[in-house]
Structure formats: structure tokens, C-alpha cells
Amino acid sequence: MMFTEASLLDVWETAHGLGAVRRALALAVAGGAEPAEVGDLAVGRRDEFLLALRERCFGSAFPCLVNCPSCGEELELELASRDLRPSRVDSPEAVAVDGYEVEFRPVTSRDLLEVHSRRALLERCVVATRTGGQEVDRAELPDAVLAALPDALAACDPQADVRIDLDCAVCGHRWASPFDIAVYLWTELEASARRLLYDVHALALAYGWSEAEVLAVSPGRRRRYLELAGTTA
Numbered sequence: 001m002m003f004t005e006a007s008l009l010d011v012w013e014t015a016h017g018l019g020a021v022r023r024a025l026a027l028a029v030a031g032g033a034e035p036a037e038v039g040d041l042a043v044g045r046r047d048e049f050l051l052a053l054r055e056r057c058f059g060s061a062f063p064c065l066v067n068c069p070s071c072g073e074e075l076e077l078e079l080a081s082r083d084l085r086p087s088r089v090d091s092p093e094a095v096a097v098d099g100y101e102v103e104f105r106p107v108t109s110r111d112l113l114e115v116h117s118r119r120a121l122l123e124r125c126v127v128a129t130r131t132g133g134q135e136v137d138r139a140e141l142p143d144a145v146l147a148a149l150p151d152a153l154a155a156c157d158p159q160a161d162v163r164i165d166l167d168c169a170v171c172g173h174r175w176a177s178p179f180d181i182a183v184y185l186w187t188e189l190e191a192s193a194r195r196l197l198y199d200v201h202a203l204a205l206a207y208g209w210s211e212a213e214v215l216a217v218s219p220g221r222r223r224r225y226l227e228l229a230g231t232t233a
Helices: 005-015 020-030 043-058 109-114 118-125 149-156 181-207 211-216 219-229
Strands: 061-067 074-080 094-097 100-104 126-131 163-167 174-178
Touching: 005 020, 005 181, 005 211, 020 043, 020 109, 020 181, 043 109, 043 181, 074 163, 100 149, 109 118, 118 126, 118 149, 181 211, 181 219
Parallel strands: none
Antiparallel strands: 061 074, 094 100, 100 126, 163 174
């Protein structure tokens, strides 16, 4: 089911003014996540709901502009939803480093909200640790052991760290560009909501219509009314 323009404004109003993580949670709920559970979902699972919301609002094509990190050339490309859904692979939620066995779980939004340092975040994701057959407190893990966790976390939750392989048509440079669905979707929602608010404001002044009456008019006809009123942005 596609979102209506009124629904889009409701989602924008709910998420507007929130910090990045809380805004992503609000958008995930709009995309179908359970409000009581969304904070404890793995970040990649949360982002699947954001992808679903984006498809309902704007479709499955993702136009992008990217600057080559080597020569600075601006590259225009269009991604599809399938490009933003990494293949799922069975990745063990455990890693062995320097004689330590560490079991972990994926990062959640609650983790991001409640801890404010890299080490604290990594420790929070540790479920159990052992060395020489003995249990070890996660706070006692050496830095070298914790340093192995980011790659392992990315492998077990690839949707949380989407990267697009790109090459520059000008200089030939190849790189993997990160794609953040939360930032991408919010940028689109913000632009669309502000455009709709302008339409409502302008047509309310010109014709005395209510918000519901403005949004009941198709976008094409609305543009024409704005032109006739001399208020086209």
C-alpha cells in the first residue's frame, strides 16, 4: 500500500526534531515495526523497515549523487531496492582472538542511545567471554580482542552497514560507498513535507481551502491551481 500525502506529513511531523537514532526508530514504526520492540531490533532489521517505508512512499528506485573521493567528480547513479539488501549469510556470532572466545549479538538502537563510547558499545554487545576455559568479565577484555568485534558485527548484520561498490568514469577510482537508509529517507521526507506544506499554505491563502481539501487535489492539478494563483514556488 502506498502512503498518502497526509500520511507522509504525519510521519514527518512525528519524526521531526528527533535525534538521528530516535528518528530512525520513528520511521521504522511507520514502516511496520512494533513500537514496543523496535528499540531492541538489530540495526539491520530496523533498517529493513525503513527500506519498506521508503518503497511505500517513493518507490523502489533510489537516485543518488556521489562525489568521487579521488578526483571529486560528481557521479549520478540510480540504485534499486535489491542493491540495498545485502545477501544474508550465516555468520557465527562468536570470534576467537588471542586465546579469548567471545560471543556477541548485533548492535541495537537501544545500545546506540544508551552508550556513548566505542568501547562501551562493543562491551555491551558481548554476551559471554572465556579464556583457558574460564569465564572473563567483558570489562576486562583487552583492547586487541575488542578490536576484532566491529568486523564480526558487520558480518553478522550486513544490513546495518550497506556499502555500494562504485567506480569513477572520469579517473577510474574504485571504492565502496556507504549508504545510510535513515539519512536518505529522511532527506526525501523532509523535502516532500516542506513542499506539501507550501502547497497547503499557498492554496489556503488563495482559495481558503483546508489542508484536507488541498491534499485531496492531485499533485498535477494542484500545480495548475498554484500557477493560476501566481504562487508557484
